[in-house]
Amino acid sequence: MLSWSPLANLFWDLQCKLYFLLVGICSALKLTVPSHTIHGIEGQPLHLSVDYDFNATASEIQIIWLFERSQSNPKYLLGSVNQRVVPDLEYQHKFTLVPPNASLRINPLHLSDEGNYIVKVNVHGNGTIAASEKIQVAVDVPVTKPTVHTEPSSGVVEYVGNITLKCTVDRGTRVAYQWMKNGKRLHAGPNYTFSSNNATLLIVPVVKEDIGNYSCLVSNPVSAMESEIIAPTIYYGPYGLRVKSDKGLNIGAVFTVDVGEVVLFACSADSNPPNTYSWIQRDDNTTQVIKYGPHLEVVSDQVAQKTIDYMCCAFNNVTGRRDETHFTVVVMSVGLEKLAQKGKSLSSLAVITGISLFLILAMAFLFLWKRYRPHKVIQQKLQSRAEADYRKAQAFSGHESALDDFGIYEFITFPDLTSGSRVSSQSVPGPDFVTDQNMLSTVYEVIRHIPEQPQQDHQQCI
CATH class of the missing domain: 1.20.5 (Single alpha-helices involved in coiled-coils or other helix-helix interfaces)
Known part of the structure; x- marks a missing residue:
């Protein structure tokens, strides 16, 4: 394989720049690459896309691909002049030039192919113009499904033990680890500590709130996988001890039941593992266990007292913690x-x-x-009397003219307390009079009009 020394590469760049300053045509050639960093997958082909463009007259176009690793000299891979490819004999079946541009195809890609790939394009016409680009290629192995291990695997007691979760993968390069709890990303906290690469999670100390579904998510630039869900065993409780009944009236810690009712009481608390329950009855400053288990049946007509005090006790055999609640049952004819x-x-x-x-x-x-008072009724009756009644009143008074007799008359008869009755006539200012049981009668009348003149007097006036 031909080698291209760094000094020659530097000389090439300086020559192009100098030519640009003197001639001004170096910028006429332009190379375009999608990215200067590309991730490839081991065992699969990789395509390095390179386009070139120029605005000068060209008689020859030369393309050269070089490969270099860190702290090593570039190696010649292949070259072409006017699309006639001249490969390096060592790599002639692995590297392929893809015309009409200057793209390179690598097939298959291995870990040893990781490094920098340099492409150079020379265009010769009235003069020579050149340009180059460098592409960094990273080769990754896809990650496999991770596995999570829990220590200790038998479970821990809250506030006493610690939990360590370790995430491992069989294959994969540049693996990044991320812990998930109940489908959400888990961050460092007061009791969450991660290792330097996040592959290990330490929970110190363990509490009830740490119960959940944990998983490990691993990824690299070309793949991602998540582990199976794991739920660490945490022992806790009892918490929230309470007593309920299927009958009666419950107010606070007092249950009122009717005579003759059979009442079932249930005692429950949040705990892992489940609690053991005992029912205790208090009577005359003495206590006795009357039943074990979460339920108690009380027959109200069989109790000797109308008010009975009970206690439910819950005990966790693993945590060693216990809790109790007191309540009173009142029996009455509800x-x-x-x-x-x-x-x-x-x-x-x-x-x-x-x-x-x-x-x-x-x-x-x-x-x-x-x-409608009585004197008004009498007044109405007097006003509606016939003229004959007023004639009688005139004869009784002894006057010839009714005008002389106009007024108020009252006749009162009182019984004679000694020898008989006597009659007295007395004028009373007010019209009201109260009648006693011994009084015979009381009569009063008011004359409201003057009777008509006789016919003969009327003729004399004429």
Whole structure:
């Protein structure tokens, strides 16, 4: 293979630049590459695309491809003059020039092919113009599916143990590691620590909130793979101990049940592994375990007292932690009490309704009495009397003219308390008079008009 020394390469560039300054045609040739860094996959072909363009008259076009590694001299791969390719005999079946441009095809690509590829184009016409480009090629091996190992594999107790998760891959170059929890990216935190390359995750200390689905995502520029989900075993609890019942009325820690009811109580708490439960009854400052398990059945008509105190105790055998809750059961006739409350509510409503009706009727009666009082009725009757009644009043008074008799008369008869009755006549200013049980009668009348003159008097006036 021909070699191209760095000194010769430098001399070539200086010559082109000098020629540009003197002649001004060096810029007429332009090389274009998609990227100066390309990642290839081991075992697959790689295409290095290079286009060139110039605006000068050309009689010959020369293309040269060189390859160099770090701290080594460039090696000749192939060249062409007017599309006639002259390959290096060592690489004639691996490197191919792709006309009409200056593109290079590498097939197959190996790890040893990683390095810098230099392309040079010379155009000869009235003069010679040249240009060159360098492309860095990185060869990667696709990553395989990673595997996650947990230490310890048997599980740990919260606040006591630590967990180490290790991610490994069988094949892959330039592997990047990323940890996921419940499908989201996991970042470093107070209890999360990563190794220098993120391949190892350390959780110190372990708490209940660390429970979840963990996975490891590995990637490189040409591939990406994710591990299977792993859920570390964390022992915790008990937390949130509570008691519930299927019947009765629950207010706080007091359960009210009806006489004769069979009530089932359930005790539960969040824990891993599941808790063991015990039911304790307190009576006269003494306690006794009456049952084991999460459920307790109480028959209300078989208890000796109307108020019973109970306690549910939860214990985690692995964490060694326990919790307990106290509650009271009150046995009473809940149904009869509800009926009595309904009866009281109904009686109160009836009383309020009765009082309201009485007040309405009383106000109506008072209104009617004020509007139609008895003396007004009597006045209306007196005004509507016939003329004959006023004639009688004239004869009784002894006057010939009714004008002399116009006024108010009142006749009152009182019983004689000693020997009989006596009659007295007295003028009373007011029209109202209250009648006693011994009073015989009271009569009063008001004359409102003057009777007509006799016919003969009328003729004398004429």
